[in-house]
Amino acid sequence: MRISRLLLSLVFVVAFSGCSTLNVSSRQFIPKDAGKLALLKKSAPDYQVDNIEFKHPDGAISRGVYIHKPDAQFTVLYFMGSGIRLDVAGGYFAKPFTELNANIISYDYHDFGRSDAPESAFGLAELEKETLALYDHARATTKGRLVVHGHSFGSFVAAGLAGKRPLDALVLEGTGTSARDYVENQVPWFAKPFVQINIDPELSSTDNRTALRAFQGPLLIMNGVNDVQTPLANSRELFDSLNIPHKRFEAIREAGHMNAMTKPEALSAYRDFIGVVQ
Template identity: 30%
Template sequence: MHARPSTTPRHPLGACAAALAGLLLAACASVDVNDADLFVRHQQPMEAGWLAQAQARAAESGAGLEQVQFRSADGTLLGGLFLRQPGARLTAVYFQGAGNIVQRSYPALLRDASQLPLNALFWDYRGMGLSEGVGGTPQLMADAQAAVREARRLSGEALPLAYWGFSLGTLVSAHLARELPPDALLLEGALTTAQAWAENQVPWYAKPFVSIRLADTVRGYDNHQALRELRRPTLMLVGSLDPASPPAFTHSLAQAMQHRDSCLRVVEVPEVAHGGALRKPEGLAAARAWLERGAARQGC
């Protein structure tokens, strides 16, 4: 669920880790993680001219970038950026890691997306960045469906549609894929369950002293169930050095997929931590092959 390296989310689990480092184990013996803890609005003001800088960066590769707004089913206004690249073979809806907002993460997002022939919608979860409202998992699926509708409107119905999830975004995109299957699914640094992720963040020396209590709405996200029967070309990328979403998570999900032999490819990218798999030749080659399969709507 962690953000890409440029952003670190703040929530009780992080506070607990800091307390543990200060040997305050008794004060952090039980950690409650609620919906609101995963979707915390950044209070720091954004740098003036960030959009112009993002557009200039996109233009370096001949792409267009526009700020967009769209409404979820309950009328809440959501926002993001839409990248339109020449020669795009499909359109991807990107699902971010926890704590990320497009105003801060756009350099990494554009760098990764520019290596693939696709259009992409990068959007902020409700209550964060360019999106209004109060964040929480109960609204995630409705908001994600609204993002899909907006991506289709912007890119047209002719291009195939893919979901591209990172960290926390793999939970969102995989559960959306079960309800509204895309033409292809890309998961980076995949999570198995919210509970497993939370427990993995606790240092080994503190595990006997610390328990994690997730809100029921958060605990209900389980990618084993979401991916079990999926029949869409799926690529899972994971860094061999990923401490937040270790390779064991990805391999566990792979074993749970009933159609893994025909639908799934797993690539463990060496010398990569949490994020950055597409900046290595192994990850990029796998993503390009996945994209071509999705663009052809070959299915599996």
Template identity: 30%
Template sequence: MKFGSIAIVSLIVLLLTGCTTIKVEESHFLYPDKKITMQDIQNVDATAKKQEVTLSTYEGITLKGTLIKVADARATVIYFGGNQFRVSAAGGDPAKLLLPFQVNILMMDHRGYGLSSGVPSVANLKADALLVFDYVKGRADLSTLPVVIHGHSLGSMIAGYVASQRNVDALVLEGSVTNVEQMTAARIPWFAKPFVSVEFSEEINQVDNLKVLQVYQAPLLIITGEKDTQTPPELAEDLYQHAKSQQKQLYIAKGKHHSNALTGKQLATHYRQLLKQITLSKSS
């Protein structure tokens, strides 16, 4: 059962003793795939073309993904999805939402997810992300374009790591955490905290976007949903406050949640500003 279904059932039980009426729709339980189709992406940009990408790691693991190229692209966005993200099932939404900014988009299945082989771990997801970045910079048709690293949820941790290891042109953290310890603390109710002790493995403790942003200097866009309960907005605000970049933006999408912040009405304003900052940085 997905988190959304669990939350709905819990809410129903909670409200049984009250007089509140809630409406349960089919959409609360049905989650159809949102694939990338040529018709959809060409409705956004008639020049869009789709290519399948296969990468091999040094130990022989195969990573699969999709590259969408557009004419006269302003940049290439490498999009790292969240936990359970699969390009074939969920790539349609980010593709349609980001293509209007005249950018190429590369989305890969994480190791062990979708069409990619292997078993995921923090260490190999980091290594795979660097492989993906280096692949883009090594392609003759992409190498001269700026690269935007865009990570959502789990992908934001990976994106932050890439920004700490490579010279990226811009970083987008969507539904991000500061670090796992603060995220966990934010999700434990205050009344339960005295009774809960949490231990973090060394690998998990190394995931820390707060530290990354205290060093990162290039254009930065932090996105969160106003009603995000998985990575609450205060985590995004903390990231923004500690970020050293002089070209930083914080966008809290009104009325949006963890999975749909990119549908916020002001996304275009912030994303276009990010791309403008890249251009100015390149020309200075």
């Protein structure tokens, strides 16, 4: 529970700081969901939120949202990080795009959140097929520019898509070079001497440098300077490895893994990037 983690953290702070008083208010016990979609009604009242779904040939149903208004300048197909759900974080990650005057399309991943699927084997190859189908559907039903944006794990999903389709533009946020690096970064530095990571062949072959080798469309990579899950050095290594005519890298100050897009400099970079996308 959130409150249990909070109190545990406070106890550790008190214990190690030598303090003897722990102040706890009733507000800490009242649940608050800061990322739910309903919050967009207040922060972006001009936008309409429609529930959408796409049925795949195997019977799986991808469910998501289309957040839109008539005078939006472009549309973003957004691939979330692993473990992120629309109903929990949709309002949080969508808000910066409403400030950019963009429409947003996003789906929960296979058999997760709102999405359903029959009992069957499902891996990265099947995820790629679903991703391609969702993009093709979005492209066929969207007028104007369609920007593919992937965050964290979603950046690997988006990069794989970019290797298969001629995208209008690609944005990778909180990204890195390979799935192996991504997994290893999840282990705190102090625990690494005691942890052995075995990655299956399917995952270990996932590499953004390989996926983007043939991509020649506009690319924006942005990363929080304080990101420890996908460190800045890893995203910069990916950027430097790519021979793409129009590419841009943004290191977002005072940002970690989850909040880079909330910073003014990220929004400014995004506007500039979209301004040169035809």
